[in-house]
Amino acid sequence: MGNNGTYSGVNKSGQKIVSPDYLLFEAPREKVFMTGSEAVKEAVKRASVDASVSYPITPQSEAAHLIGELWVEGYVGVYFRGESEFGVMSEVAGCSMAGARVITTTSGPGTLRAMENFPMWAGSRLPIQLVLMARGVNAPLTIQPDNLEISFLLDTGVMIWHAENAQELFDMILAGFVVAEKTDVHVPIITAIDGFFISHTRESIMIPPEDIALPPYNPYTSPTPIIDAEIAPGRYIKDPFVMKSNYISYATHASWQWEVRAAIERSRPYAKHYLKGLIEEYGDPEAELVFVASGTAASQAKEATRMLLDEGIKAKVVKVKSIRPFPHQELLEATKNAKYIMVPEFNIVGWLEREVRAAFYGKSNATIIGTPRVAGGMTMPPEIIYKDALKILGKEVSYVL
Amino acid sequence: MSFNIYKVNEELREFMPPEILELEEKATWGNPKRGVMDLPYAKELLEEHSLCAGCPESDAFRYILASLPNPEDTIIVNSTGCTSLVFPHIALHTVHSLFGNQNAVASGIKRVLEYRFPNKVKDVVVLAGDGATVDIGLDCTLQSFFRQEKITTICYDNEVYANTGGQESGLTVKGHVFKMAPKGKQWDKVPMWQLAIDSGCHYVVRMTVSSPRRVEQAVKKAIYVAREVGPTYIHLYTPCILEIGRNSDEGLEEMKLGDKERFAFFEYMTPQAEEVIKRKKEEGLI
Ligand SMILES: Cc1ncc(C[n+]2csc(CCOP(=O)(O)OP(=O)(O)O)c2C)c(N)n1
Ligand code: SF4
Numbered sequence: 001m002g003n004n005g006t007y008s009g010v011n012k013s014g015q016k017i018v019s020p021d022y023l024l025f026e027a028p029r030e031k032v033f034m035t036g037s038e039a040v041k042e043a044v045k046r047a048s049v050d051a052s053v054s055y056p057i058t059p060q061s062e063a064a065h066l067i068g069e070l071w072v073e074g075y076v077g078v079y080f081r082g083e084s085e086f087g088v089m090s091e092v093a094g095c096s097m098a099g100a101r102v103i104t105t106t107s108g109p110g111t112l113r114a115m116e117n118f119p120m121w122a123g124s125r126l127p128i129q130l131v132l133m134a135r136g137v138n139a140p141l142t143i144q145p146d147n148l149e150i151s152f153l154l155d156t157g158v159m160i161w162h163a164e165n166a167q168e169l170f171d172m173i174l175a176g177f178v179v180a181e182k183t184d185v186h187v188p189i190i191t192a193i194d195g196f197f198i199s200h201t202r203e204s205i206m207i208p209p210e211d212i213a214l215p216p217y218n219p220y221t222s223p224t225p226i227i228d229a230e231i232a233p234g235r236y237i238k239d240p241f242v243m244k245s246n247y248i249s250y251a252t253h254a255s256w257q258w259e260v261r262a263a264i265e266r267s268r269p270y271a272k273h274y275l276k277g278l279i280e281e282y283g284d285p286e287a288e289l290v291f292v293a294s295g296t297a298a299s300q301a302k303e304a305t306r307m308l309l310d311e312g313i314k315a316k317v318v319k320v321k322s323i324r325p326f327p328h329q330e331l332l333e334a335t336k337n338a339k340y341i342m343v344p345e346f347n348i349v350g351w352l353e354r355e356v357r358a359a360f361y362g363k364s365n366a367t368i369i370g371t372p373r374v375a376g377g378m379t380m381p382p383e384i385i386y387k388d389a390l391k392i393l394g395k396e397v398s399y400v401l
Numbered sequence: 402m403s404f405n406i407y408k409v410n411e412e413l414r415e416f417m418p419p420e421i422l423e424l425e426e427k428a429t430w431g432n433p434k435r436g437v438m439d440l441p442y443a444k445e446l447l448e449e450h451s452l453c454a455g456c457p458e459s460d461a462f463r464y465i466l467a468s469l470p471n472p473e474d475t476i477i478v479n480s481t482g483c484t485s486l487v488f489p490h491i492a493l494h495t496v497h498s499l500f501g502n503q504n505a506v507a508s509g510i511k512r513v514l515e516y517r518f519p520n521k522v523k524d525v526v527v528l529a530g531d532g533a534t535v536d537i538g539l540d541c542t543l544q545s546f547f548r549q550e551k552i553t554t555i556c557y558d559n560e561v562y563a564n565t566g567g568q569e570s571g572l573t574v575k576g577h578v579f580k581m582a583p584k585g586k587q588w589d590k591v592p593m594w595q596l597a598i599d600s601g602c603h604y605v606v607r608m609t610v611s612s613p614r615r616v617e618q619a620v621k622k623a624i625y626v627a628r629e630v631g632p633t634y635i636h637l638y639t640p641c642i643l644e645i646g647r648n649s650d651e652g653l654e655e656m657k658l659g660d661k662e663r664f665a666f667f668e669y670m671t672p673q674a675e676e677v678i679k680r681k682k683e684e685g686l687i
Contacts (some may be wrong), residue, residue: 051513058663077516082505083544090502090541094478097496099517120498225494228514229474229523232406233494243486 011048013075015213020178024171024274027208030051034205036198039166040105040131041066042207043173044076048216050100051078053091058143059195060133064105085110089117089130096126097227099219101177104128105299107195108135108142111149115156121188122157122260125224127217128188130158131173133195136376145196147295150323151351157260158188159267160323161275162294167205169193175274177214182349183221185267187260194296194346219280234338261313264325271322278327281334283316289389290366291339292331292356296380297344303382308389315389320352328359338366340392344385348375367392404431404473420448433686434472436621437613440467446492452483457639457656458557461610462487465528465555468620469684475524476514478507480533483564483641484557501538503527505543507533507552508536511608515551524624531572532562535593539571546600549631553623554602556593556602556634559563559641567644575662594667597634603674604633607667609656615666622686626674633674638664 011017018027023046034042040063054064071079078095082088085106095102106149111132115186119129136142153160159180161168171291172191180189193199219226225234243249272278280298283305291301298319305315318334320327321371335341341360343353353370359369372388374380390397407415409425428444429435439445445467462484469475472493478487481500489633498506507527514523534542534556542554561579562568569582572593578587594607604626606619616637623633639656640655642648647655660666670678681687 050516051509053509078512080512080548083540086502087505087541087544090498090505091509093498093502094496094506095513096509097506098476098510098513100513116499119500142677227476227494227496227510228517229476229494233492350630 029206036166037062039170043170046213047212050103051095053082055088055089057107059199060105078193089114092343099226101217105131107133118156125186130190132192135195148347160190162194179270187263197296231320278322279321279330284314287314287316288339291317300380304385307386310335312393341366341368406425430473437467437617451486459653462612464616468617478503478527480529482530505541508550525552531558532570543600546632553627553633557639561644563641591592594636602632602634603630603671607636609638609659609664611656625681632672
């Protein structure tokens with residue numbers, strides 16, 4: 001980026017640099033039929049990515065392979081396979097500390113093995129992007145779709161966006177870098193999808209030309225020192241060293257934790273702009289029955305809404321795109337006519353239900369019902385959402401699955 | 402990197418602590434021939450430290466920092482342990498991220514610096530305890546060697562987990578009673594220097610830090626070889642005088658014993674490393 005804020009020239013791969021707004025909203029788009037994994041590749045190709053480190057785990061392996069191909073093609077500067085997810089998340093931390101725009105991918109047990117790194121990324125203010133292709137967590141061994149692992153990430157100090165389909169994933173990856181790297185945000189971004197349902201299915205998506213790309217990351221816009229020896233020495237553990245037992249140290253640590261969380265909050269206006277809102281509404285705006293859902297559960301809820309309309313029941317879906325920051329205000333506004341709020345989910349714990357309850361406590365009179373909930377790889381047929389909805393409304397279930 | 406970075410801003414000069422002013426005046430930046438012989442006269446990038454009085458790790462720190470050929474473009478990656486308490490006092494780019502992932506973090510840093518600054522020399526040095534290097538971080542340590550990362554790894558072997566209060570580590574000698582090994586350690590000390598050789602390091606040395614000059618030689622050789630060839634490894638005996646019940650003035654004596662026994666000086670190099678070392682000697686840099 002030039003000093004006057006304009007974009008010009010080409011990136012290291014020879015692509016023309018355009019503004020994020022142009023890339024995301026204005027550039028002509030072409031329709032292509034591709035899998036979610038391929039959508040990751042297409043997004044990375046247009047993102048001026050400096051580095052990526054990979055480790056195989058189903059269902060994300062293919063996306064990681066494709067990023068490797070981009071490295072061979074010259075679109076990614078550094079690429080290698082790490083020793084484990086713990087190693088990979090440490091390696092990408094090093095890449096980011098040294099001033100790179102980095103992306104990596106993982107799934108299920110890999111996410112948990114890497115866990116210690118996520119709060120470290122956030123505490124070090126590293127704007128790393130992790131594409132999470134969520135899957136079940138052992139035991140018993142499973143590779144099936146499930147998004148339980150998102151619940152473990154909620155309190156690590158990272159931003160989390162949940163895409164419903166490959167199109168949204170493509171756009172979120174590009175927007176993710178832009179928002180995460182804003183100086184007043186500068187925290188990691190996890191762009192999640194429900195693995196397999198999105199990664200391994202093919203759909204039409206609209207993508208801009210491949211010869212344009214995001215402006216490269218300028219590491220000197222980081223709010224903390226970049227570890228590249230080009231600026232005066234900095235330290236990743238903040239000074240004064242917070243392990244000392246005194247009140248200054250306690251206050252330093254506490255304020256830093258608040259600051260990381262505040263940084264996530266500061267992402268709201270940017271995310272609203274680049275994601276076109278933190279939520280999306282579908283169905284009858286005035287409906288008393290509202291589904292709050294994210295990811296593919298939102299697609300299924302939309303289908304159920306259509307089925308309910310056949311029965312003469314008006315319903316609405318509020319899709320949550322951003323889990324961190326959580327869109328409290330938007331949700332309250334979008335559900336102000338709701339009598340019943342149903343939260344269908346692809347996991348056993350119901351992390352979204354917990355979030356909704358916390359957000360609505362004392363602020364809404366609607367009845368919140370965490371149902372239906374599937375796990376272990378089961379699909380969520382819209383019929384079961386429909387059936388549960390009818391039961392809740394005290395209506396007869398006219399046709400059964 | 403510009404040496405101006407190390408110049409104090411004139412308008413802030415009156416507020417600067419004396420040690421920073423002295424650092425500007427007396428630090429040996431920009432001179433690849435700097436070394437431990439400068440220690441009595443110049444700043445070695447470490448003002449104070451929070452290790453126990455007389456801890457040999459503190460000697461090792463001074464010798465290593467004084468020996469870096471390129472401190473202005475050196476990044477040190479460290480890990481949790483006694484040493485992590487020292488890093489906030491060091492006037493260099495240092496990273497502490499987690500316990501045991503130091504070689505993985507260093508790999509990422511090194512590769513990106515090579516990519517971002519292809520025409521500059523940027524050295525990446527890992528410095529961590531035996532627990533971090535050989536137990537919890539062994540996977541990351543060895544894998545960075547397998548991948549031929551161009552980094553120098555230095556292990557402070559005090560044969561114990563000191564920072565958590567004296568538990569046995571993989572490098573504790575067999576039979577030694579430490580906390581969590583109440584019946585004595587059950588297996589032999591891990592020969593990490595040998596694992597380093599087998600895993601692809603091009604220069605490996607095992608020694609104590611009883612002789613500053615020898616530490617300087619090892620550090621310089623390891624860094625020059627890592628820069629040009631591949632991974633290098635330095636294994637330093639820095640006894641935890643606290644946990645073995647020595648007085649603060651007895652560290653040197655303990656190391657001198659080590660010089661004759663388990664930590665007798667041992668050096669290994671590959672032919673490529675030998676070639677680099679020979680050339681650097683001819684250039685008067687080692
Ligand atoms: C994941 C994790 N496990 C355990 C610890 C606790 N811990 C802190 S320092 C340390 C021991 C460090 O030993 P070593 O690497 O030998 O360094 P020393 O303190 O002896 O210099 C341990 C176990 C930690 N910080 N992180
Ligand atoms: S506990 Fe042992 S290793 Fe740690 S500073 Fe003290 S003497 Fe050194």
